[in-house]
Amino acid sequence: MLKLHFAPHSRAERVLWLLEELELPYELNIMKFHPEDLKSDEHRKRHPLGRIPVLEDDGISIYESGAIIDYILEKHKNGGLKPSVNSSEYPYYLQWFHFCEGMIAQPMNTIVVHTLLLPPDRRDDVVLGQAKRLASKSLMAIEESLNGKDYLIGSFSGVEFMTGHCCTKLYDLGCVSDEMPNIQSYVKKIKDRPAFQVAINTK
Numbered sequence: 001m002l003k004l005h006f007a008p009h010s011r012a013e014r015v016l017w018l019l020e021e022l023e024l025p026y027e028l029n030i031m032k033f034h035p036e037d038l039k040s041d042e043h044r045k046r047h048p049l050g051r052i053p054v055l056e057d058d059g060i061s062i063y064e065s066g067a068i069i070d071y072i073l074e075k076h077k078n079g080g081l082k083p084s085v086n087s088s089e090y091p092y093y094l095q096w097f098h099f100c101e102g103m104i105a106q107p108m109n110t111i112v113v114h115t116l117l118l119p120p121d122r123r124d125d126v127v128l129g130q131a132k133r134l135a136s137k138s139l140m141a142i143e144e145s146l147n148g149k150d151y152l153i154g155s156f157s158g159v160e161f162m163t164g165h166c167c168t169k170l171y172d173l174g175c176v177s178d179e180m181p182n183i184q185s186y187v188k189k190i191k192d193r194p195a196f197q198v199a200i201n202t203k
């Protein structure tokens with residue numbers, strides 16, 4: 001049985017959302033998003049940095065949300081969510097799958113740290129401004145790519161669990177401006193999915 005180590009308001013939502021979309025059976029270990037749980041000896045054995053998500057399956061235990069999503073799509077059930085390697089969508093699938101952790105995650109983390117996590121006297125407006133500008137440039141690339149499309153490669157696919165999930169978080173952080181109507185409707189489509197709602201409401 002697939003076992004997901006999860007904490008709310010985190011990248012672990014990506015994996016839970018996928019498991020729900022695919023209707024796969026799974027077991028959930030819900031932890032607090034707090035060092036007490038994440039940095040415990042028990043969890044550090046699963047992830048050396050004490051982070052989430054972590055997935056266990058049939059004697060293996062892996063971390064990195066993108067690797068976990070790809071593993072599930074390849075090994076368990078793809079539900080038509082991953083285009084075949086010879087399809088014209090495949091290169092773009094790879095691009096948008098990796099754009100998330102490669103381009104958006106770093107400025108998004110910085111925005112979270114300098115708006116929510118640090119006490120106000122330790123927040124840095126210069127660092128925050130740089131991160132917001134970089135996030136905005138990355139979002140504009142997504143905005144352009146969504147022209148005339150419902151989802152990033154056309155139909156709903158595995159990239160939504162990565163870059164799509166990031167878009168919902170940046171939207172919640174107030175980073176999706178009025179100049180990004182395609183992303184606004186893309187985020188709405190994602191938020192309307194029942195499986196996504198399960199993932200973000202699991203606590």
Ligand SMILES: N[C@@H](CCC(=O)N[C@@H](CS)C(=O)NCC(=O)O)C(=O)O
Pocket residue numbers: 009010011012038050051052053063064065066101
């Ligand atoms: N690149 C990793 C990032 C994992 C990560 O940083 N997870 C965050 C939650 S979104 C975490 O566990 N943070 C806890 C901490 O830094 O103490 C992935 O995609 O899984």
